[in-house]
Every structure is written in C-alpha cells, then in structure tokens.
Amino acid sequence: MANPSLKKIALLGNPNSGKSSLFNHLTGLNQKIGNFPGVTVEKKTGHCALPDGNNAEIIDLPGIYSIYPRSLDEQIVAEVLLDHHSPATPDRIVVIVDGTNLKRGFLLLTQIIDLGLPTILALNMMDLAAKAGISYDFNSLSRELGVPVVPINARNGVGLEELKRQMAQPLDSPSKQIFSIWKETEAAVKQIRTKLSVDNNYEAYQFLEQPNTLKFLSEENRQAVSRIRTDFSFFPGKFQGAETIQRYGFIQDLLNTITLKASDNSWKKYSTRLDKILLHKVWGYLIFFVLLILIFQSVFAWATVPMDLIDGAFANISTYLSSVLPEGALSSLIAEGLIPGIGGIMMFIPQIAILFAFISILEESGYMARVVFLMDKIMRKFGLNGKSVVPLMSGVACAIPAIMATRTIDNWKERTITILVTPLMSCSARLPVFTILIALIVPDQKAFGFFSLQGLVLMGLYLLGFVAAILSAWLMNLLIKVKERSYLIMELPTYRIPKWSNVGFTILEKTKAFVIEAGKIIMAISVILWVLASYGPGDSLTNASETIIQSPENLTLSKQELDDKIAAYKLEHSYAGIIGKAIEPVIKPLGYDWKIGIALITSFAAREVFVGTMATIYSIGSVADEDSTTIKERMRAEINVDTGGKRFTPAVGFSLLVFYTFAMQCMSTIAVVYRETKGWKWPMIQLVYMTLLAYVSAFIVFQLLS
C-alpha cells in the first residue's frame, strides 16, 4: 500500500484558520478518516492531483496554536512534527495562517520553520484581508522567512492552483533559524544531536522540552534523552515563556516590515453588532433556546419521515425474503437477523445527518464559540462544558448523533462526562415504552381541570432523565481525576456565512463513520440477540407447532390465534426465554416476572422492542401494530400468579417506567460510545452505572408503592 513516491503533505494551522476548507478543496470526495496509531485522535487523509501529474497524500492535522502540547490532539501533532525519520513523516508542511491576523498564526509558523521541515506558507482569507484594507508585501515576507508564500482563499479556491504548483516543486528545508536555542542549553542539545543523530538544533531542543511526546523513540533513546536532561539539569517548560516572547518579538518586527497597510478593525463592525444581540442577557439566551428547540424539533420530528421510510423498506425486504427464500436457518438469519440489523443501523442516518448539518453550521458561522461563552458558567458547575448543551439537548431525540456531537468538546474530561450522561436524557425510542405503560397505569383524567394526567407523568419522566444526567455529571466530576487543568482561553472568531460544501462534507463524514464503525458492533449484537430469541436447547422450538396444535385447549382457536400462540411458545422456550426465567429472582424485587425479563433482554437491541416483545409473549404479536389497544387490554388482564391480582399494578408500572428512564438498554449507544472513546472501558462503566442506577431506582419505587 505504501507508495514511496507518493508525496505526503501535512496541513497545519490554528483552529478557525480555514484548514478544513482547504483540505476539502484539495481532496474533494477522496477523503479517508482513520486514527493516529494507538490513540483516539482522528486522522483525515485524502489525495490530491498535482500539476506535475503526480498524486500527493494530504494529511489534515488537528488545529493547534503552538507545538508545545497541552491536549492529546496537540500531542499527536507535536509527535508527527518531531519524528523526522518515520515513514509517516510529512515531506512537506503547508502552514495555513488567517490573513486577517498574521501575528498569532506566525507563532506556529516560526516553530515549524525552526524544526527544519520543508514548509510552504498559505495566507488564507485574503478576500477578507482585502476587504479590511490590509495589504502585505508577499515578496519581502517570503524573503524574511525563507519559505514560499501563497495567498489563497480556501472558500472559493482562489490561489489553490499556485499552491498546488508549489507543492509539486522541489523544496529544501528552510534555511532560516528564527529562534536560536538558549546558550545554557547548547551543550545538552549538542549531546542529543550526536547521540540520537538529530539533524536540527530546535528539534533536539524539543526532545529536551517534551518528555511526553517522544513515544516514537526507542526505549533506549528515550532513556538517553532523559539522562541528558538530568545531567544538564534541564527542566521542561523552564524556557518556554521566554521563547514565546522572543518569537513574538521577531514576529512584530517582521510585521512592521511587510505590512503595507494595517487594518482599522472597521470590517469587524457587523460581527461586533451581532454579538450585542446574540450575547445579550435576554435576547442571547432566548435566541439560543429557540435554536435548541429548532434542532430538537428537526431531529425529533423531521427525521421521522425518512426514518419511517427506511424502517418500512427494510421490513418489506425482510418479509419479501422470508417469503421467497426456502425455509431454513440461513434464510431466517438473513431475513430476521441481518436485514433488520442493517435496517436498524440505516435508521439513524437521517437523525445524524440533520443534527450534524446544524452543528456544522453553528461551528462554521462562529456561533458555537458563543454557545460556550453563554453556557460556560452554568455547565462548569457540573463538570460539563458550554458545548455540552448541544449533545444533551440532542440526546432527547437520540443519543447516537448526540454522542458523536461531543467531538466539538476539546477538554477530555468534560467530553467524557458529557458522553457518559447523555444517554440518560429520555430519547425518542423510550417514547413507545412510556406511552404504553402510562396508558396502562395512569388514569386518563385531567389534573387541575386541564392538564392531562398522563401528559404530566410523561413530562415528569423527561425531567427525571434530565435531572439524573445533570446530577450524574456532577458526581462524575468528583470521581474522575485528571491532571489536565480545565481552562477556557478560547478565540471568539468573527462571524462568517457558513460554507455549505463544508457542511456537506461534515454530514458525509459523520454518517460514514457511524455506519462503518458503530454499524459493525450493532450488527454483531443484533445477530446474537436474534440467535437468543430464535433458538432454544434441544428440539423444543422445532416441535413448537405440534405441541401447541395438539394441546386440547387450543382446538377452537383460529389460524391467527394459533400462530400467535406458537410465536409466544417459541419465545418462551428460546434462549432469551430461558435467560428471562433465569433472571426472574434478580428482577422479582422490582416487581417483574420472567415475561418482563424476556422483554428486558430483547429490548437491549433497542428500547422500543419492549412493546413488540410484550405483544409476542402475550400471543397477540401479529396484530399489535394495527391495534395497540389489544396489547394494552391483554397486559391489563394479565394476572400475577403470586398475588392473584393484576400483573401491571401501578407499582410495577412505575418501577418499569423508572427502569427504562435510567437503563442503558440500547446497543447502538454502546457501539457509538465505544467508537468515540476508542475502547470498551467507558461503554462498560456506563452500562454498569446506568443499569445499577435503573435497578436501584426501580427497586425503591416498587417497594415504596407496593
């Protein structure tokens, strides 16, 4: 696969410098998303045809402000830049700097130049710079820095031909050394250079400065570095501030030379005016709240149309296949295991697409930073981030896209907590379960004359989920200990009209990631659950029809009723049924019997399966969809064999409601948490925590009410 002649070009720049626009422009639809080896940081790569006829591999590195890392993302970038002898070392770095603010972007640029990697400077947003009345002397800039300079506009592609031409041309390492390492460190740097054959002073200096970023070195070399550090009593970070000051000194002088005309900031006046409204103490929150409702409404309501279409289509395929395929285990696996499994994955695409359209617009326009600005004070108290509001709110529709949306949170701890508590928000899949149980146990009456009692209970359950999420966040904030200090220090970018193709790329990327990564796990669990529900020990299932038909009490039943009875019998004697019976002692304190136990197991695929399982087990399966009163009536008539009273008493009903509010009961969420946290640790902690919370709460509710 590795093609030695394929040039590797890395894109590097500050957040908001327009790096993703440039990446999308250069690579188009030839993008691949993977991970940097062994870590959770996303690696986007793509291919770009250069004017010399060759192809180049473009690597999009995470946006950073400096090569001194503070987060995992930054550490990965530092590692890529410091490791000059790996097959993954970029042949060329394109540093993208916001043309309206060179100063801050040049800090990173000068660090890269000093590392001695062949560098091209792309000055982005030159249209805005022109509008702002800014003008630079590019020739003298290129001369002073010793690197090619290309003005571009990544939004519409202006200047990209020239950039590609520069990418194709041979390019040496920059000859300039902008920051000369401190006198005190020269001896240590010299030793590193000879011992580890490092060919650049600043790179060797960074080896001393960054003890945590040297994973690419052999154990032996790492120890050598750490010995040299001790021998020369070098403290990482000691000189970092002084280096930054010296670099900015150089940058200020450089800017004085090359700036022909400076900006007077008047171009920002629209942005400033917009902030007066969007960050207003009344209008600011009101607009944000309306926006949240709009997002929620669209994920909740608009997505249902395509979701139902997908659901229906897969149901039809499944029915069609079971009618045409010869009867047998394989056909059953395909029609009842695989096809519904794929359908279950595809179903989420509309929600993911819609949510990420919104999130991408919020990010692109610069509003997302304002969301953090508005919400930081409140959310911080619970160990969450200002950006956590969007995932939590979206979680009310569906936890899958919501958890994927936590990518926007930079702080690891705040992001992890958000991921852990988001599934506690009552999602739309809980609604069918809530509806049927509430209809069963809450009388259809009005409270205070006009509130529907059933509606109030439903609202209470949503509130309960929200309170549980917030309190759990607070608890986890106390429990999860990290060295990483929480701080904000965030740019409030100037407002911009979103670039629609970037929105499209984001939607595509997120959907692909979900279907491929989470899809694999969802598929596997669906097949396991299908096996559990369709097979039983011995031949008890194959003989189901005979057993039911030959039973004298069933002689008077119609064909339909007989089929339902057989389905119920099969489920009861399947492995799922056996597990349901086995866990009966465990769930008895919650007020449940083995039939509810089976529903708990099968609804692990997705909560709404609870209703379908109830229908099957009460042998009214095939008519449940058309006539939901049937299942309600049947459940209402069910007798508790121990007490002789009703099975679904208010105590049992509320216990179940609380259980479904808190329990994880969703394999897709587990799959997506696994993908987002890159391991089984957090999904397992989450599963255990939520199940325990559900169990204990349901236990308390049942014991109090009965």
Place this chain on the structure above:
Amino acid sequence: MAGGSKNVAEMHPGEVGIVAGFTDEYLSLKLMEMGCLPGSAIRFNFTAPLGDPVCISVSGYELSLRLEEAAAIRILN
C-alpha cells in the same frame, strides 16, 4: 489600591490596559502563546450575561476567558 496593580478581571467594558505580567505560571504560557504578551494592549470588551466568562481584544482578535483566568493577567493603568 492606589498605584497598585490591577488585573483584567477588575476591568470595565470598554477599558483599555497594557499587560504587565501574570500571577499564574501555567496559564501565562498559554496566554502568551495566544498573543497576550507583557507590553501588549488589551481592551476589555464585555462579560457574558452571567458575569463570567469575559471577552477581551488582544493582538488583533477577540479572546474569551474565565474570570479566574482574567484575574491572572496583571495590567498597568
């Protein structure tokens, strides 16, 4: 505090000052990287509706920080 040092958290909207130094070493490294250097001019723009975080202008762009972070920046005035 007559003639004493003041920090950014104590500034008022619209007020301008010059960065004198920092009272937190860890934050100072990050702040300086973001262009908030000793000697550079700072303008205090506004606070968030709940009083925290705050927005300042420095090095030609807008930066938001929490009050406790703003308090780590000393200014001359």
